[in-house]
Amino acid sequence: MEQSQLGDSHYGGGSSRNGAVITVGASVRFDTLPEDCISMVIYHTSPRVACIVALVSKTVKAAAESDLVWEKFLPPEYSSFVPPRSLEFSSKKEMYMSLADDPALIEDGKKSFRLEKGSGKKCYMLSAMDLKILWIHFFLYWKWNKDPESKFEKVAQLRHVCSFEIRGKISCEMLSKGTHYFVYLVFKRAGSGPDSTDGFRDMPMEAEVGFVGKESSKTFVLLEPSWCGYRYSSVSLTTVFREARTGRPRMRFPREEVDGEREIDGSVEEPKNRGDGWSEVKLGKFYINDDDGDDGDEIEFAIMDNQKGKRHRKSGLIFQGMEIRPMKEGEED
Numbered sequence: 001m002e003q004s005q006l007g008d009s010h011y012g013g014g015s016s017r018n019g020a021v022i023t024v025g026a027s028v029r030f031d032t033l034p035e036d037c038i039s040m041v042i043y044h045t046s047p048r049v050a051c052i053v054a055l056v057s058k059t060v061k062a063a064a065e066s067d068l069v070w071e072k073f074l075p076p077e078y079s080s081f082v083p084p085r086s087l088e089f090s091s092k093k094e095m096y097m098s099l100a101d102d103p104a105l106i107e108d109g110k111k112s113f114r115l116e117k118g119s120g121k122k123c124y125m126l127s128a129m130d131l132k133i134l135w136i137h138f139f140l141y142w143k144w145n146k147d148p149e150s151k152f153e154k155v156a157q158l159r160h161v162c163s164f165e166i167r168g169k170i171s172c173e174m175l176s177k178g179t180h181y182f183v184y185l186v187f188k189r190a191g192s193g194p195d196s197t198d199g200f201r202d203m204p205m206e207a208e209v210g211f212v213g214k215e216s217s218k219t220f221v222l223l224e225p226s227w228c229g230y231r232y233s234s235v236s237l238t239t240v241f242r243e244a245r246t247g248r249p250r251m252r253f254p255r256e257e258v259d260g261e262r263e264i265d266g267s268v269e270e271p272k273n274r275g276d277g278w279s280e281v282k283l284g285k286f287y288i289n290d291d292d293g294d295d296g297d298e299i300e301f302a303i304m305d306n307q308k309g310k311r312h313r314k315s316g317l318i319f320q321g322m323e324i325r326p327m328k329e330g331e332e333d
Contacts, residue, residue, distance in 0.1 A: 031059040038063035047073050047096065048118040067092040073120045074099075081106060081113050096120075103151060112151055121176040121326035125186065126168045128156035128319045134165040149188075149277035150320050157190055160198075160315040164205070165304040168322045169212065172297045178290040180327040183209050183301045184280040186320045187223065187271075197316030200224040204268050206306050209284030212298040221269040221281045221303065223317060278320055285327070299324075 030038065042050050042064050050073070054064035063069070070092035075081070078095070081104045089095040096115065103114040103125070110130040114123045133156055135141040141161045144154045158164075166185070175181065185207075189196050200223045210216030271281040283301055301322060305311050 031057045035059065035063045035066070036068070039066045039068045042069050043072050046118070047120050065091065065093050069093075070096050075115075075120075075122060105151070109153055116326050116328070118328070119326065121179055122174065123323070123325040124170060124174065125151070125321050125323040126170065127152040127154070127321040129154055130168065131156075131319075131322060132167040133319075134163055135161055145318070147318065147320070152320065156319045158315055158317050158319070160313055162311045162313055163305060164311075164314055165302065166319065166322075167300065167302040169298045169300040170324060172211075172288055172299060175288050175299075175324070176326065177288055179288050180285060181288065181299075181324050182285050182327055183283045183299075184323045184325070185221075185223075185283055185303055186274070186278050186280050186323055187317050188278050188320075190316045190318050197224060197314075199312045199314030200317065202226055203312065203314075204306060205303050207269070207283040207301075207303045209286055209299070209301045211286070212300050216300070217284050217286075219269060219284055220306070221271075221283060223271060223281060225270050226268075280323065283322070 030041075038060055042053060045053075047070075050064045050069055054061040074092060074096055078099065081099060089098065097117075099113070100115045100117040103112040103123075105111070106113050107130070110127050112125045112127070115121070116123055129152065133142065136156065139159075141159055143157050143159060145157045146153070147155045191197075202222070202224070204220040204222055207219045207221045208216040269282050271279040274280050283303055286299055
């Protein structure tokens with residue numbers, strides 16, 4: 001059987017990704033070490049690595065699936081996140097997988113928590129109930145509904161507004177250190193027809209993400225896909241709004257400034273299907289330091305009408321909440 005080795009040539013070890021047996025150093029097989037030693041090695045890796053090395057042998061599998069390893073992958077506060085059925089879990093790995101596959105409702109059902117399966121990084125979704133929505137208390141403008149496709153008790157359905165703004169924030173101490181995060185707005189159409197929404201087609205919204213009390217990064221997003229997949233490269237908002245109002249086919253325009261209106265520099269983020277009955281659009285990103293950050297800091301995120309553009313009547317969308325999840329390896333910014 002071909003051997004795969006851990007270690008470097010300085011200590012007589014080599015490396016190969018094709019084998020099924022791991023050795024340490026010149027002659028010591030990894031799977032002949034005491035199980036607790038193997039567990040301690042795996043302890044310093046990641047859930048993804050633990051699942052891979054468990055395929056090496058029965059001995060390594062037992063060590064890789066030990067409670068010692070998987071308790072380390074669970075967040076310190078995991079006992080407050082797992083549901084009552086946690087008493088039925090046979091191991092810490094099973095508990096971990098439950099939190100990765102089945103988000104737990106926390107804070108009276110206003111947030112959900114889960115783990116990113118491969119890394120163990122923390123992910124949260126703030127429900128619409130946990131967000132500040134402009135005019136939410138006026139029944140003519142918004143209404144609370146139940147939705148079988150939502151993990152939360154209530155979703156916010158937009159009846160019609162002219163001024164649109166949704167804000168949320170979360171404490172940095174709740175998130176994983178040394179992690180790049182993205183913020184997404186999670187929503188869907190209230191109806192299935194092409195005319196079920198009004199006022200969002202080709203109307204870029206402003207999105208902001210940043211630490212409270214500090215300058216936020218700003219981008220532009222669409223809540224309805226553009227007709228032609230146009231990316232709004234260096235086009236003034238006035239031009240965009242004029243084209244949307246007149247219904248003329250969209251086309252590229254040179255960089256311009258009309259009546260002092262603000263320009264869009266770069267691409268506008270468009271919504272994507274999540275595969276769970278909802279759509280999402282990326283509002284921005286931020287980074288939680290390993291040790292430089294103050295645990296008292298908060299991250300704030302928002303989406304609103306562009307302040308320079310003329311406001312129009314909007315209707316027909318349902319909002320489940322805002323999701324904060326870590327950037328995956330190889331994922332684009």
